[in-house]
Amino acid sequence: MSTGPSGHVARSANGPHFKIRGVTREVTWGGTSFRTFLRTVDGVRINSVYNPAAAERVTGKDISRPPSHGLVFVIAHGFTGNADRPHVRRIARAFARHGAVVTFSFRGHGASGGRSTLGDREVLDLAAAVSWARELGHTRVATVGFSMGGSVVLRHAALGGE
Template sequence: MTSESEGRCHSVDVSSITAGPLRAMLRTCDGVLVEALHEPRAARSEGEPGRRPEGGSGCSGCSGEHDGEDGEDRADGGGGADGADGDGERRPGGVAAGTAIVVAHGFTGSVDRPAVRRAARVLARSAAVVTFSFRGHGRSGGLSTVGDREVLDLAAAVAWARSLGYRRVVTAGFSMGGSVALRHAALYGAAYGGAARERSAAAVDAGAGAPERRPTADARRRRGERRRPYESAPEPWLAADARECRTDAVAAVSAPARWYYRGTAPMRRLHWVVTRPVGRLVGRYGLRTRIHPRDWDPVPLSPVAAVPLIAPTPLLIVHGDRDPYFPLDHPRMLAAAGPSELWLEPGMGHAENAVGDALLGRLGDWLVRA
């Protein structure tokens, strides 16, 4: 337990910021340690032309990394040669910071998996990148809840990126990480304020009963009742200030629209891994993923229910037409649920393993411009 207010995401202290990669262990709101890696924006190769954000200098919502008078991107983002920006604040890597992309990997991924490293390397051409391992994955502590409490892991990584001095922090999630990114954008956007918070509160009030009269989970199971939906038990961190944990734009790649989907063979195998004791042993020793043995209770807010709460935060949905896990009705459901941009990619399979460098480049550019 902590005396800090709920919803505030804290990371370990980092005494010095260097121009190279930086690893840290972040502590989430519920006390789980997750490993994270910050990598500065990659240096432009010789001869690569500078790119001006759409709309030119002074465009709305730009990252602050405008071109200089010579047509090349200004490495200091408008700051002085000593690595301070206009207000004298030090920034990561000795330069004034613009945008950081926080990457949320898929189930069984981690910071050091080759597909995650490749995605980070390509995205770093557009902006600085923060990668991390969800709980139960890699060197992070805890047990995987397969998309539920992982929202807290992403929130801690976003808060860490902001603590490093970045003016804009955006999120890109793949598969399970995509569902987490959608829920994170909705929950922390709602917690931070605005119309989204009012819509979230209305949704909670519509399904809420008196808390003291609700039966326990064991009592409901004995009576054969279904697990509570999210709306009847709002997440406790929604009531706290979440300014540092919010995202400025979100992209979900190969994300599911709804829970408990078993319509494809890969998803049936995944459910076996998650729900059966033998499957969880396979997950731990074969897939290097430690899975929580308990069912969700309450059932978390679904990705498709989260989408309407994300606006006005920019939202991009990316999905391949050859995804073996989730067919095209998933991205179409997500896109129809609220304001968003939808990219259906011909020939693309599933998540970070299937995303090509060209698409990652487009994705990074969209996140910086959004």
């Protein structure tokens, strides 16, 4: 058993990366996605990825400027998952056919800081991702989760999340 953060695994190369105003931009999923670290209200750094590719196809607008409205899916992975795991990326690609997508790694998972609390404080991670989606200009936010992420999505909604 490892003493490191849960879900911390070796990563494969994800494609070229370059910096734009403090946000890493990478070419993935046949389009462009933006990667950054969000800060939760309790100070944990959360690795997050925004994929506006579907928004570009629907609106015909330049994806370097997020849409001022439209649907975004915020996807919450399961325990030991993270935003870079292949199954999470496949799910994100499926949702990207219908709207923009935000994926993130819960605390203690992937490149995110902190330690996992098995769903207790992870609701703060989801809240940070939802807030980021709203800051990007999305007026309709749908949270989707599976396994531990599903329970966090339900708790977020029950606690009066956006």
